[in-house]
Structure formats: structure tokens, C-alpha cells
Amino acid sequence: MRLRCPLCGREYDKPVQRCSCGEPVEFESFKGEPYIGKTVWERFWDFWPVEPSLEFSLGEGDTPLIKSKIGEELGVKLYLKNETVNPTWSFKDRGTFLAMSYAVKAGYKAVGTVSTGNMAASVSAYASRFGLNAKILVSESANDEKVRAVSVYGGDVIRVRGDYGKLYFESLRLGEELGVYFINSDNPFRVDGYKGIAFEIAEEISPDYVLIPTSSGGLFRGIAKGFTELMRSGLIEELPTLVAVQAEGCSPICRAFHDGKERIEHFERPDTIAKAIANPYPPSGNAVLKLLRDFGWECVTVSDSEIIEAQRELAGEGLFVQPASATGISALKRLAESGVVPEGSKVVSILTGSGLKTLSHMEGREIKECPLEGLENCMSF
Ligand SMILES: Cc1ncc(COP(=O)(O)O)c(C=O)c1O
Incomplete structure (x- = not known):
């Protein structure tokens, strides 16, 4: 590991923060063969089970x-x-991507999901990416902050009053009727993803x-x-x-x-x-x-x-x-x-x-405040 000052050219064998001339230092240029990986x-x-739409x-x-x-x-x-x-x-993106690869090939113009958290955000985001409409069904009690984070991608977020447990099956029935491909938690393409x-x-x-x-x-x-x-x-x-x-x-x-x-x-x-x-x-x-x-x-x-x-x-x-x-x-x-x-x-x-x-339940550690003069007094271990 060698560091070099791009201005004065001085070299260092150990990791200094800046050059003694006051300028930043950088690592010597590496030579090598890049590994061109595949996904x-x-x-x-x-x-x-379906060709992944890599372009999306x-x-x-x-x-x-x-x-x-x-x-x-x-x-x-x-x-x-x-x-x-x-x-x-979250891991949900793997399944969402594969299921949406299927949905576009099958000619669907809209997708949906029943979720309030990770899956809702994932389906909402990928629907925008794939150019599909999204219907995200959330429970009445879904936390406002989470719901806003889902809607930012552009999908329609719908709060549903009633038995949330029944919503999974009702979404599949309605999806068939209305031509919306529901990518719920155990959709077979999602699981394969x-x-x-x-x-x-x-x-x-x-x-x-x-x-x-x-x-x-x-x-x-x-x-x-x-x-x-x-x-x-x-x-x-x-x-x-x-x-x-x-x-x-x-x-x-x-x-x-x-x-x-x-x-x-x-x-x-x-x-x-x-x-x-x-x-x-x-x-x-x-x-x-x-x-x-x-x-x-x-x-x-x-x-x-x-x-x-x-x-x-x-x-x-x-x-x-x-x-x-x-x-x-x-x-x-x-x-x-x-x-x-x-x-x-x-x-x-x-x-x-x-x-x-899920920040709301977290208690962070004490945050110290300190004047710039005397900062060292606050940095003891
Ligand atoms: C963070 C997180 N971990 C684990 C799981 C469990 O996944 P599954 O519902 O497929 O069992 C979920 C499901 O929503 C999740 O959001």
C-alpha cells in the first residue's frame, strides 16, 4: 500500500491522512484485469421459470x-x-423483479400487492421501473410514515377497512377480474426469485x-x-x-x-x-x-x-x-x-x-455536544 501526494509527489508507505505539504494524498494507481461478472x-x-427482464x-x-x-x-x-x-x-426485490418480468411478458398493464412494509415498497418501486401501474393494498392501521414511503414511487396506495387476513384472497379474486397481476408474499414467481x-x-x-x-x-x-x-x-x-x-x-x-x-x-x-x-x-x-x-x-x-x-x-x-x-x-x-x-x-x-x-422503536446512544475549542476533551474513550 503506497500513498502519493498528487501535488508535491511525496510518497508514503503507511496510511497518512494528508501530505506534510498540507495537500490530500491518494493511493498509487493499480494495474490489473477487471473481473467482468455476470449477475x-x-x-x-x-x-x-421465466426469462428475467434484465433491462428493468x-x-x-x-x-x-x-x-x-x-x-x-x-x-x-x-x-x-x-x-x-x-x-x-430488502430481499423482496429479488422476487418482485422476477414476478414483474413475468407480468410484462404476459401483457399485464397493472400489478398489485397486499403489504404494509417491505413488499409494498418493492412492488411500488419496480412497477415504476417496469412502466406498470401499481395497486398497493394496505391495512387500515398501516403506519403513515411507511405508507408515504411506498407512495413516493408512484403506485396507488389504498387503505382497506375490514379483515386484513381476508384481503390476500380477495386481492387474487379481484386481480383476476380486473386484470391486475397480484404479486403477494408467496406468489410462485416471487418464491422462485x-x-x-x-x-x-x-x-x-x-x-x-x-x-x-x-x-x-x-x-x-x-x-x-x-x-x-x-x-x-x-x-x-x-x-x-x-x-x-x-x-x-x-x-x-x-x-x-x-x-x-x-x-x-x-x-x-x-x-x-x-x-x-x-x-x-x-x-x-x-x-x-x-x-x-x-x-x-x-x-x-x-x-x-x-x-x-x-x-x-x-x-x-x-x-x-x-x-x-x-x-x-x-x-x-x-x-x-x-x-x-x-x-x-x-x-x-x-x-x-x-x-x-423501523426507526420508531430504536433508542440511539447518547449524542454528545461539544464546542470546537476543547473538542479533544469530548473525544476520550
Ligand atoms: C424483513 C422481513 N424479513 C422476513 C420476512 C419473511 O418473509 P416471508 O413472509 O416470505 O416469510 C419478511 C416478510 O415480509 C420481511 O419483511
């Missing part, structure tokens, strides 16, 4: 897999799949466990499908153990799983800080239950206080995620401490969405 859509071209891509997918310090304390090798860097700051998460992980490591925050079940099904397709294609030799993670305050899938039930039941009075995964009657709940049973996978619930602690720990590593996205880390703690995840295991936790979308 995950192109690398796995034959795995998609916003750069979703190909997210970083980061080694985490949190794993060291737990005796495992922990990697974080950072989905918060997607164009609308999530396979890219499994493909990208498998390109880098062979995990033993993958922790997946789970609500409707679409994400879990997509990642499961991605790994099983890789296995069938002979690209990986073993499947990881997938862990569906739910909040204690809304855990219809884990409850049915632990009670040995065949089908999920409506979870009365959901109450958790992890609002993004608080679907009381997940449309893919039964499908997730079957996967858990068929493959001997796990379902784990975590409390709000464990979620907040995990969210803070991730922030302490530079990653600000929303409460729903921190649940994987809380679950890992339980599993590692109880010995279910053995020491030395390779574990991936999916960080599904950005914390900037």
Missing part, C-alpha cells in the same frame, strides 16, 4: 456474505447474508445451517427450493439444515410444528416488535410445515427482548437491520447454547431488511 440472474439462467433490473441480488464476529462467541462460523443492500432495502439467495450462498460456502426469518413462508420456501434444485443438479452434495425463525408473539408455523399438527391455525392477537414477520395466518404456512417435516429441519421462536439484543449486536458490527431481520441471530444463540448447533458449524443468517425502515 445471479445470468449465472443461473436455466433455473428461472435495479441491481437486486448479488448481495454480500459477511463473516461475523458474533459467531466467535458462540463457537461457530457465522456468515451474514446482507439483503439490506437491495434496491428497496428468492432461490438466488441459496445460489449465491452455495457459490461461496457449504453451510451446515441457514437461519431464515419466516412470516408468510415465501422466503423459506424460496431458499429451500434453491438448495434442493442445486442438489438435484449435482452442484452441491449436501443440503444445509434450514431453520424457520418466528417471533414468540406470532409463531403459527412453529406452534403447529411443535404440537405435531398437520396444518397451521390462525394465531390470535399477534404481538411482537418484529412487525414484518407477524402474519397470523401465513399463506405458505402448511407448505413450510411439510418442508420442515420432510427434511427434518427446525422451527425456532424468539422473544422481543432477544430480538432487540440481537439487533444491537448486529449494529455493533456495522449492520443496522430491522427487528424481523435480527431474529436469526437470536435463534442461533438458543441453538448454539443448547448444543443443537454444534461447535464449529458453518451458519448463515439472512439479514432480510434494513433498520432504517
Whole structure:
């Protein structure tokens, strides 16, 4: 590593901030061959049910897999799949992009979704990108700030009075009648779009466990499908153990799983800080239950206080995620401490969405104020 002053030409072998002549310094020019990469859509071209419309891509997918310090304390090798860097700051963009690629090819002029959070923003943004109209159906109680952030992309946001649980099915019925293609939480193209998460992980490591925050079940099904397709294609030799993670305050899938039930039941009075995964009657709940049973996978619930602690720990590593996205880390703690995840295991936790979308419950740290003269007095460690 060499730094050089572009004005006086002085060179430095260690990282100084500025040249002794007072001017800025810069690294010496590098010579090398650029790696002209292909996107995950192109690398796995034959795995998609419809040709991805690359001209409308916003750069979703190909997210970083980061080694985490949190794993060291737990005796495992922990990697974080950072989905918060997607164009609308959540994994939803992968599924939205693929489903909209289908919608334009099928001649739809309008798309829709039922959501109040990440999916609403994603569908609204991609509808603008694809040149489609968007109908975003949100619940009566949806938080104003979130709704405004969705409408900024140009989609029609409609607050619906009535039973929010019934809205999913009503949207599909109305969509057929009115020619609006609804891209809800477990739309089959959306679910297939999530396979890219499994493909990208498998390109880098062979995990033993993958922790997946789970609500409707679409994400879990997509990642499961991605790994099983890789296995069938002979690209990986073993499947990881997938862990569906739910909040204690809304855990219809884990409850049915632990009670040995065949089908999920409506979870009365959901109450958790992890609002993004608080679907009381997940449309893919039964499908997730079957996967858990068929493959001997796990379902784990975590409390709000464990979620907040995990969210803070991730922030302490530079990653600000929303409460729903921190649940994987809380679950890992339980599993590692109880010995279910053995020491030395390779574990991936999916960080599904950005914390900037859920600022209201966060308490930041104390902000210091200090006069410029005497600034050093405020900078003690
Ligand atoms: C941040 C976040 N994590 C996880 C999930 C769970 O995804 P799914 O509903 O597909 O199970 C959601 C769903 O909205 C979400 O917004």
C-alpha cells in the first residue's frame, strides 16, 4: 500500500491522512484485469421459470456474505447474508423483479400487492421501473410514515377497512377480474426469485445451517427450493439444515410444528416488535410445515427482548437491520447454547431488511455536544 501526494509527489508507505505539504494524498494507481461478472440472474439462467427482464433490473441480488464476529462467541462460523443492500432495502426485490418480468411478458398493464412494509415498497418501486401501474393494498392501521414511503414511487396506495387476513384472497379474486397481476408474499414467481439467495450462498460456502426469518413462508420456501434444485443438479452434495425463525408473539408455523399438527391455525392477537414477520395466518404456512417435516429441519421462536439484543449486536458490527431481520441471530444463540448447533458449524443468517425502515422503536446512544475549542476533551474513550 503506497500513498502519493498528487501535488508535491511525496510518497508514503503507511496510511497518512494528508501530505506534510498540507495537500490530500491518494493511493498509487493499480494495474490489473477487471473481473467482468455476470449477475445471479445470468449465472443461473436455466433455473428461472421465466426469462428475467434484465433491462428493468435495479441491481437486486448479488448481495454480500459477511463473516461475523458474533459467531466467535458462540463457537461457530457465522456468515451474514446482507439483503439490506437491495434496491428497496430488502430481499423482496429479488422476487418482485422476477414476478414483474413475468407480468410484462404476459401483457399485464397493472400489478398489485397486499403489504404494509417491505413488499409494498418493492412492488411500488419496480412497477415504476417496469412502466406498470401499481395497486398497493394496505391495512387500515398501516403506519403513515411507511405508507408515504411506498407512495413516493408512484403506485396507488389504498387503505382497506375490514379483515386484513381476508384481503390476500380477495386481492387474487379481484386481480383476476380486473386484470391486475397480484404479486403477494408467496406468489410462485416471487418464491422462485428468492432461490438466488441459496445460489449465491452455495457459490461461496457449504453451510451446515441457514437461519431464515419466516412470516408468510415465501422466503423459506424460496431458499429451500434453491438448495434442493442445486442438489438435484449435482452442484452441491449436501443440503444445509434450514431453520424457520418466528417471533414468540406470532409463531403459527412453529406452534403447529411443535404440537405435531398437520396444518397451521390462525394465531390470535399477534404481538411482537418484529412487525414484518407477524402474519397470523401465513399463506405458505402448511407448505413450510411439510418442508420442515420432510427434511427434518427446525422451527425456532424468539422473544422481543432477544430480538432487540440481537439487533444491537448486529449494529455493533456495522449492520443496522430491522427487528424481523435480527431474529436469526437470536435463534442461533438458543441453538448454539443448547448444543443443537454444534461447535464449529458453518451458519448463515439472512439479514432480510434494513433498520432504517423501523426507526420508531430504536433508542440511539447518547449524542454528545461539544464546542470546537476543547473538542479533544469530548473525544476520550
Ligand atoms: C424483513 C422481513 N424479513 C422476513 C420476512 C419473511 O418473509 P416471508 O413472509 O416470505 O416469510 C419478511 C416478510 O415480509 C420481511 O419483511
